[in-house]
Amino acid sequence: MTQAELRLCSLLLQEHFGEIVEKVGNSLLRTGPRPLRLLVGDTGLLPDQVKKALCVLIQHNLVWYEVQPRGSVEYEARSERILRILRYPRYIYTAKTLYGDPGELLVEELLLHGHLPMSCAVARVADRLTETMEDGKTMDYAEVSSTFVRLADTHFIQRCPIVPESSRSTKVPLPPAPALAIAEKDMYVVPRLSLVGKGKRRHSCNEEEEGEHAAKKQKQEGGSSETPPDDGIYWQVNLERFHQHFRDQALVSATASRMDQTSSEVVRTMLRMSEVTTASGASHTQPLSSNEIFRSLPPGYNIGKQVLDQYLALLADDPLEFVGKSGDSGGGTYTVKVMWGPGASWAPPSPFLHPSLIRLLLRRFGSRCARIFRLLLRKKHLEQKQVEDFAMIPAKEAKDMLYRMLSENLVSLQEIPKTPDHAPSRTFYLYTVNVMAAARMLLHRCYKSVANLMERRQHEMRENKRLLEKSQRVEAILASMQATGAEASQLHEVEEMITGPERQQLENLKRNVNKIDASENQVDETIFVLESFIMSTMKTP
DSSP states (O other), X not given: OOHHHHHHHHHHHHHHHXXXXXXXXXXXXXXXXXXXXXXXXXXXXXXXXXXXXXXXXXXXXXXXXXXXXXXXXXXXXXXXXXXXXXXXXXXXXXXXXXXXXXXXXXXHHHHHHSOEEHHHHHHHHHHHHHHHSOTTOOOBHHHHHHHHHHHHHTTSEEEOOBOOHHHHHXXXXXXXXXXXXXXXXXXXXXXXXXXXXXXXXXXXXXXXXXXXXXXXXXXXXXXXXXXOTTTTOEEEEOHHHHHHHHHHHHHHHHHHHHSOXXXXXXXXXXXXXXXTTSOTTOSBOOOEEHHHHHHHSOTTOOOOHHXXXXXXXXXXXXXXXXXXXXXXXXXXXXXXXXXXXXXXXXXXXXXXXXHHHHHHHHHHXXXXXXXXXXXXXXXXXXXXHHXXXXXXXXXXXXXXXXXXXXXXXXXXXXXXXXXXXXXXXXXXXXXXXXXXXXXXXXXXHHHHHHHHHHHHHHHHHHHTHHHHHHHHHHHHHHHHHHHTTOOHHHHHHHHTTSOHHHHHHHHHHHHHHHHHXXXXXXXXXXXXXXXXXXXXXXXXX
């Protein structure tokens, strides 16, 4: 784990969970798997604090545990899962785009709490949606439940592993930590619940106190609330399914830019038909016949079967190999290639990774360096003289640019000797692009960029802490006065507690923070492309 990743993980843990959880997580990230006793000694925290921090981290799948042969339990931080916190806004926005407000809030609640039962998540989302509705309108549990079922059917959420029934019933002494498991066929099975009810609005402080008093009294009298019908069945967000959706969207966009909109719609239809049946690590989607694709095209695309066959033939013959064809009987079957490895017939990351690398070169070194880089990607190996001729750049300038890219590990130099003595006069010096090294270097820079952005946002908030607290107090006073029906003159008088310069300062702060947030999301998109390429290259034999 690099220092840039460690720094970013620590910032994410501190921002979302606080200093105590950050200390425990940082200790695990630095030292690797450790038992509770060593964690307490390393962090200097109380054992109870370390236990609660571990509970929070395990609840959010940021730490896992393993029982050792001697009976001790070791905890290990999942750095790749901690870095996914950066992508939470994108998951939530995707759920909103696909499933509307109920889908957005369901995914948000599951990410916020780590995992929740279906009944609890539905009730929370219904209450939140009711709060935003006009007086007299409420959100029905049934509508939220149907969205929950759709999310599970499309595998965007999945059930959490549980303690197997066999382990519960045996009389053998329980292990120090439970072994959780779940069958693959049960991961997306939604329990049949008849959730009847409507969302509730927040009550006033007095009504809340009365409700708490009544609940305490009921508990003292021995009464207890009914156990929810799905007790013990918890759900979590399936991040890999979201990543698959992002990858599919990137494939569709690359096809549209390479060919045209109709071709991208054909690819989108193929991906949609096999989105649930294709495994996350598969290199191709499930085979589909042209008749199946034709029947599944959106109604708005009025293209005939013959035209569709022509588009499929064009996609299959394209050098980028987005669509593959196998067999000729019955017109053959078609698959979408979703993963490329080192053995592919073309430079694997061309539609995704190459644009990111070229954008970096344009910003850092200018258009001529980007031209040389594109040339090396296309020609694979070139001597310096060939680079000068093909790129039409003066010798001195081309030499300077190549050395600058060489110092940044964007290109590498390969020596091919004519004789065994490796004499420079009898050796070819070929420049080439080591795509994997360039991707790792760019990924490292992205981690550093996000960490810098987060620290800058924290600095902005610290510098304006008093002004923000004053603004929150004024907003709270205004809200309470509006609730009691105060006059407009009284509200205006309270609003004037924040002066003109202070208001301008708040506007500047809001604008700066929004820019930083947008920059974080943009960098994360590049991180996703780089991580996807590196992972696909590592998986491919």
